[in-house]
Amino acid sequence: xxxxxxxxxxxxxxxxHPMDQFEVHPLFGDGAIHWYTPTNVTLWMGLAVLAxxxxxxxxxxxxxMVPSRSQSVAEMTYGFVRKMIExxxxxxxxxxxxxxxxxxxxxxxxxxxxxxxxSFSTTSHIAVTGVxxxxxxxxxxxxxxxxNGPSFIKLFWVSSAPMALRPVLFLIELxxxxxxxxxxxxxxxxNLMAGHAVVKVFAGxxxxxxxxxxxxxxAIVAVYGLELLVAFIQAYVFTILTVVYLNxxxxxxH
Amino acid sequence: MATQDAEHAAxxxxxxxxxxxxxxPNQIFWLVVSIVVLYFIVAKVALxxxxxxxxxxxxxxxxxxxxxxxxKRKAEEAEAAYNAALAEARAQAMKIxxxxxxxxxxxxxxxIAKADAEIAxxxxxxxxxxxxxxxxxLKSIEEVAGVAATDxxxxxxxxxxxxxxxxxxxxxxxxx
Numbered sequence: 001x002x003x004x005x006x007x008x009x010x011x012x013x014x015x016x017h018p019m020d021q022f023e024v025h026p027l028f029g030d031g032a033i034h035w036y037t038p039t040n041v042t043l044w045m046g047l048a049v050l051a052x053x054x055x056x057x058x059x060x061x062x063x064x065m066v067p068s069r070s071q072s073v074a075e076m077t078y079g080f081v082r083k084m085i086e087x088x089x090x091x092x093x094x095x096x097x098x099x100x101x102x103x104x105x106x107x108x109x110x111x112x113x114x115x116x117x118x119s120f121s122t123t124s125h126i127a128v129t130g131v132x133x134x135x136x137x138x139x140x141x142x143x144x145x146x147x148n149g150p151s152f153i154k155l156f157w158v159s160s161a162p163m164a165l166r167p168v169l170f171l172i173e174l175x176x177x178x179x180x181x182x183x184x185x186x187x188x189x190x191n192l193m194a195g196h197a198v199v200k201v202f203a204g205x206x207x208x209x210x211x212x213x214x215x216x217x218x219a220i221v222a223v224y225g226l227e228l229l230v231a232f233i234q235a236y237v238f239t240i241l242t243v244v245y246l247n248x249x250x251x252x253x254h
Numbered sequence: 255m256a257t258q259d260a261e262h263a264a265x266x267x268x269x270x271x272x273x274x275x276x277x278x279p280n281q282i283f284w285l286v287v288s289i290v291v292l293y294f295i296v297a298k299v300a301l302x303x304x305x306x307x308x309x310x311x312x313x314x315x316x317x318x319x320x321x322x323x324x325x326k327r328k329a330e331e332a333e334a335a336y337n338a339a340l341a342e343a344r345a346q347a348m349k350i351x352x353x354x355x356x357x358x359x360x361x362x363x364x365x366i367a368k369a370d371a372e373i374a375x376x377x378x379x380x381x382x383x384x385x386x387x388x389x390x391x392l393k394s395i396e397e398v399a400g401v402a403a404t405d406x407x408x409x410x411x412x413x414x415x416x417x418x419x420x421x422x423x424x425x426x427x428x429x430x
Contacts, residue, residue: 019270024277035279045288052292056300063307065314071307078304098297106292126272127281132289193272 016204018197022124040120041128048109048122056105077105084240089247096246099139103132104239111192111231115224123234124192126185133185136242144249155252184241191234195227392428399424 027038055077059070067075081101085093107123114121122128144152156173158166202223205216271277403420 022271024271024274024280033277033280035283037280039277039280039284041277041281042284045284049288049292049295053295053300056304057295060300060304060307063303063310065311067307074300074304075308078301078308098293098301101301102289102293102296105296106289122281122285124272125281127278128285131282131285189272 016201018200018204021120021196021200022193024125041122041125044113044120044122045110047113048106051109051113052105081239085243085246088240088243089250092250093243093246100239100243100246103136103242104235107132107188107238108232108235111235112228114192114196115227115231121192121196124189124196126189129185129189130181132188132238133181136184136245137181140242140245140249143246144252147249148252152249152252155248159253180241180245184238188234188238191230195223195230199223199227396424396428399428 024033024039024041026033027040027043031037033039055070056074059068059074062068062071064071078101081104082094082097085097085100110121110123110128113119114124144155148154156170156177158169158173161169199220202216202220206213206220209216400421403424404417407420
C-alpha cells in the first residue's frame with residue numbers, strides 16, 4: 001500500500017518494501033502514536049469484530065428452523081468450535097466455550113481481512129499474538145492452580161517414567177510449558193507476516209517486469225490461495241492449542 | 255534480494271514494524287478493547303441464540319419423529335380395527351344367508367306338504383266319485399240288460415215271460 005509513497009526512491013530497479021504493509025500509523029493526521037490513538041490497528045480489529053458480529057448475530061437473526069445460508073455458516077462455526085472443545089476436554093471444557101469462540105473468531109476474521117488488498121493484518125503483529133498467547137498462558141495456569149491446587153504441578157511430574165529420570169523430565173516439562181506461549185504467538189504472527197511479505201515481494205516483481213509480470217502474478221494467485229488456507233489453519237491451530245492447554249488445566253494428570 | 259533488504263533496512267530506521275515497541279501500547283489497548291467487545295457479543299448474544307436455535311431444531315426433529323411413530327401406530331390400529339370389522343361383517347353375512355336359506359327351505363317344505371295334502375284330498379275325492387260313477391254305471395248296465403233281456407225274451411218266446419226269473423238270471427250273469 002505504501003509503495004506509491006516511496007516512488008521517488010525507485011531509482012535502483014526493484015522497488016520492493018514487503019514490510020511496509022505492517023506499519024502502524026494513525027488513522028487521522030500524522031502525529032505520534034499514543035496508546036489511545038485510533039490507528040489502522042483500531043480500524044482492522046474493529047472490522048474483524050464487525051465481521052464476527054455480522055456472521056453470528058446478524059446472520060442468525062432469523063432463528064430459522066431451516067437455516068439461511070449465513071445462519072448455516074454461523075451454526076457450522078458454532079458446532080465446529082464446540083465439538084473441538086468437547087472432543088479434547090469433554091463436557092467440563094464447555095464452560096469456556098465463549099472464551100475459545102471469541103479467540104477463534106477474532107483470529108479467523110483478522111487473518112481473513114488481512115488478505116484483502118491494502119488491508120492491515122493485525123494478527124501478523126507479535127504484540128497482538130503475544131498478548132493473546134500470554135492471556136491464554138496466564139489464564140490456563142491460574143485456572144490449573146485454582147481447580148487442582150498445588151497438585152497441578154503433577155502436570156510436570158511424569159509418574160510413568162523411572163524415578164531417576166523424573167527430575168530431568170520435570171525440568172524439561174517445565175521449560176516446554178514456559179515456551180508454549182512463545183511458540184503459540186510466534187507461530188501465528190510469523191505465518192501471517194511471512195505469507196503477506198511473500199505476496200508483496202511477488203507484487204514488487206510484477207511491477208518491475210512489465211509483460212513478464214505474468215509469472216509473478218501467477219505466483220501471487222497460488223500464494224494467495226495458500227494464504228487463504230493458512231488463515232484458516234492458523235486460526236484453527238491457535239484455537240486447538242488453546243483448548244489443549246485448557247485441557248491440561250482441567251485434567252493435569254498425565 | 256540481499257541488496258534490497260539492506261537498502262530497505264537502511265531507509266526504515268526501526269526495521270520490522272512488528273518490533274517497533276513504540277506502537278505496542280496502542281496495539282495492545284485496541285486488542286483488549288476489541289476482544290472484550292467481541293467476547294460480550296459472543297457470550298451474551300451469539301452463542302445463546304445459536305445454541306437455542308440448534309436445540310429447538312433438535313427438539314422439533316425429535317418431536318416430528320415421535321409424532322410420525324404415533325401416526326404409524328394409529329394407522330396400524332385402524333387397520334386392525336378395519337380387519338376385525340370386515341371379519342365380523344363377513345360372519346354376520348354368512349349367518350344371515352344361512353338363516354334365510356333355512357327359512358326358505360322351511361317355507362318350501364311347508365308348501366310341498368300342503369300341496370301333497372291337497373293332492374291327496376283331491377285324489378281321495380276323485381276316487382269316491384269314480385266309485386259312484388262306476389256303481390251308477392253298473393246299475394245302468396243292469397237296468398239296460400234287464401230291459402234288453404225282457405225285450406229279447408218277449409220277442410222270442412212271449413209265453414215264458416217271468417220277470418223274477420229274468421232278473422235273477424241277469425244278476426247271476428253280471429256277477430259271473
